[in-house]
Amino acid sequence: MLRVLHTADVHLGARHADLGDQAAAQRERQFAAFRATIDLALAEPVDLVLVAGDLFDSNVQPRRSVERVAAELRRLVEARIRCVVIPGTHDVYDRASIYRSYDLAALAGAVGSDLLTVLTPERPAVHLEALDTAVHGTVFATKRAPHSPLRDVDVKADPKATWHLGLVHGSVAIPGQTDGDEVVVTTEEIGASGLDYLALGHWHSTSKGKAGPTTWAYSGAPEPVALDQDRAGKVLLVTLDQRDGKKLVGLEERQVGRTRFEKLELDAAGLASQPALIDQLAAKADPDLVLDVRLIGVRPDQLDLDIDEVESALAPRFLKVRVRDRSMPALTEGAIPPQDTVLGAFIRNVEARVAEEEAAGQEEAAAELRDALRLGRLLLAGEEVTL
Numbered sequence: 001m002l003r004v005l006h007t008a009d010v011h012l013g014a015r016h017a018d019l020g021d022q023a024a025a026q027r028e029r030q031f032a033a034f035r036a037t038i039d040l041a042l043a044e045p046v047d048l049v050l051v052a053g054d055l056f057d058s059n060v061q062p063r064r065s066v067e068r069v070a071a072e073l074r075r076l077v078e079a080r081i082r083c084v085v086i087p088g089t090h091d092v093y094d095r096a097s098i099y100r101s102y103d104l105a106a107l108a109g110a111v112g113s114d115l116l117t118v119l120t121p122e123r124p125a126v127h128l129e130a131l132d133t134a135v136h137g138t139v140f141a142t143k144r145a146p147h148s149p150l151r152d153v154d155v156k157a158d159p160k161a162t163w164h165l166g167l168v169h170g171s172v173a174i175p176g177q178t179d180g181d182e183v184v185v186t187t188e189e190i191g192a193s194g195l196d197y198l199a200l201g202h203w204h205s206t207s208k209g210k211a212g213p214t215t216w217a218y219s220g221a222p223e224p225v226a227l228d229q230d231r232a233g234k235v236l237l238v239t240l241d242q243r244d245g246k247k248l249v250g251l252e253e254r255q256v257g258r259t260r261f262e263k264l265e266l267d268a269a270g271l272a273s274q275p276a277l278i279d280q281l282a283a284k285a286d287p288d289l290v291l292d293v294r295l296i297g298v299r300p301d302q303l304d305l306d307i308d309e310v311e312s313a314l315a316p317r318f319l320k321v322r323v324r325d326r327s328m329p330a331l332t333e334g335a336i337p338p339q340d341t342v343l344g345a346f347i348r349n350v351e352a353r354v355a356e357e358e359a360a361g362q363e364e365a366a367a368e369l370r371d372a373l374r375l376g377r378l379l380l381a382g383e384e385v386t387l
Contacts, residue, residue, distance in 0.1 A: 008201025052201030053088025053169025233257030
């Protein structure tokens, strides 16, 4: 049996310009997930670690960051666990490639051995004799591939290996969705490759499939690179075995990332006030939680909410919190004033327009009109309103 750990899209050194003061903390979370991946490889233990591209977020990284990564890879080298890496589309193997600037194998103490291999255009495959395994990974010197990376994969060129594994950083073709992607492979190409397992990178969510005799999978990012990637945070443990002359491939997802995601729907009709909403959500406080709150239902007139204030009050207690108000103001209850009054004419006119927009499926326009109706009713009734 061959035991493999498959990871990709670690994106170490990502800038996270959208996170402001939290950017440095998120970079540390990503590195912690990489370290947890190495911990898992040692604890299982596995025979081989595959990194299917974008280990680094870009080719511009300080030396100390590269050495920090190499120190983790050295732990694999010292445990005699082999590792094969391919560049991706962020750490692309161009003239400025980080893999040209730094000898990762040398920094990890793997010089003169096959314990750490970075595949390049000049070295598209490696035969790991101790594992009876060949790893194939066509690498290009440009971000956009001139052809499919599976075009030149030839498992027959290494007939001595029992297991043939592939590494590709790109998209599995989906008509109308991946046509403009830099690197694309088709399921037909995967099925014809002759590979036992194809380790993919580029998609940050875990997914898997089978094409012909070949099992393929995306491990996903071990820690979300963006805080809306709620299916990231994992690596894959792959087992390859032979029984009764048949090759069997098994996949097991393992969590290594710390970030958690929770979606919550709240009926606005049950909310007493803005402070009450803040207190209710604060009870879920967790620095590793991305909380996505959606307010629904019909909200009472007296409920006055400022979503920006709610998010600002909760922000220090979560990794990220987002509150979206999809609730609707109530339509007029009880008797409507006579039509020849300002309030009566206003209510009838706006409610008719609300009905027209809802019938036409224009939900946003209908919601704006409901807000206008609520505010207008209150103002025309002489009540104070906070805008």
